Amino acid sequence: MSLRDTSKKFESKLKKIKVCVFDLDGILTDAHVWWASEEVGFNRNFNIYDGYGMKILMKAGLKVGVITGGNSVSVEKRTSQLGLDFVYAGNEDKREAFKDVLKRYGVEADEVLYMGDELFDLPLLKKAGFSATVPNTSDEVKELVDYVTIRKSGEGCAREVIDLVRYAQGIVPIHEEF
Numbered sequence: 001m002s003l004r005d006t007s008k009k010f011e012s013k014l015k016k017i018k019v020c021v022f023d024l025d026g027i028l029t030d031a032h033v034w035w036a037s038e039e040v041g042f043n044r045n046f047n048i049y050d051g052y053g054m055k056i057l058m059k060a061g062l063k064v065g066v067i068t069g070g071n072s073v074s075v076e077k078r079t080s081q082l083g084l085d086f087v088y089a090g091n092e093d094k095r096e097a098f099k100d101v102l103k104r105y106g107v108e109a110d111e112v113l114y115m116g117d118e119l120f121d122l123p124l125l126k127k128a129g130f131s132a133t134v135p136n137t138s139d140e141v142k143e144l145v146d147y148v149t150i151r152k153s154g155e156g157c158a159r160e161v162i163d164l165v166r167y168a169q170g171i172v173p174i175h176e177e178f
Contacts, residue, residue, distance in 0.1 A: 014168035024068035030154025053162035
């Protein structure tokens with residue numbers, strides 16, 4: 001089944017989405033971290049497809065950001081480079097950050113997409129209007145979410161979910177002619 005067809009299955013939920021929130025480690029990265037140096041700290045691999053998809057959503061008027069338990073120079077640099085609407089980093093208890101996002105943008109939980117992969121993401125996955133995860137996570141997470149991606153962590157899994165939102169909401173990236 002194509003992503004376009006899959007988006008139709010979730011269309012009623014996806015059409016409501018105004019804010020997209022992504023976990024970082026295990027979603028926007030391949031879940032591997034390595035020590036780079038004292039100055040850099042732990043480093044991560046990011047997938048370029050995810051970042052471009054986030055930019056497409058922001059250009060279409062959706063609010064997009066990250067709530068992550070991790071924090072490092074690489075996290076700060078990547079999220080800054082993407083120009084995300086919000087970044088909450090360094091706290092595995094993500095509930096207050098989620099509440100702040102709801103308040104900041106004046107939205108209800110059913111208007112928020114949350115994509116996470118870890119047990120501490122469960123409260124947000126339960127609360128969000130549309131929830132997604134990756135196939136290489138624990139059963140408790142997979143059993144709870146609306147959608148489990150085909151792509152694994154850091155392999156464009158967020159872009160897969162972003163494309164579901166795009167198809168449901170009719171968001172078409174504008175390509176400038178030259």
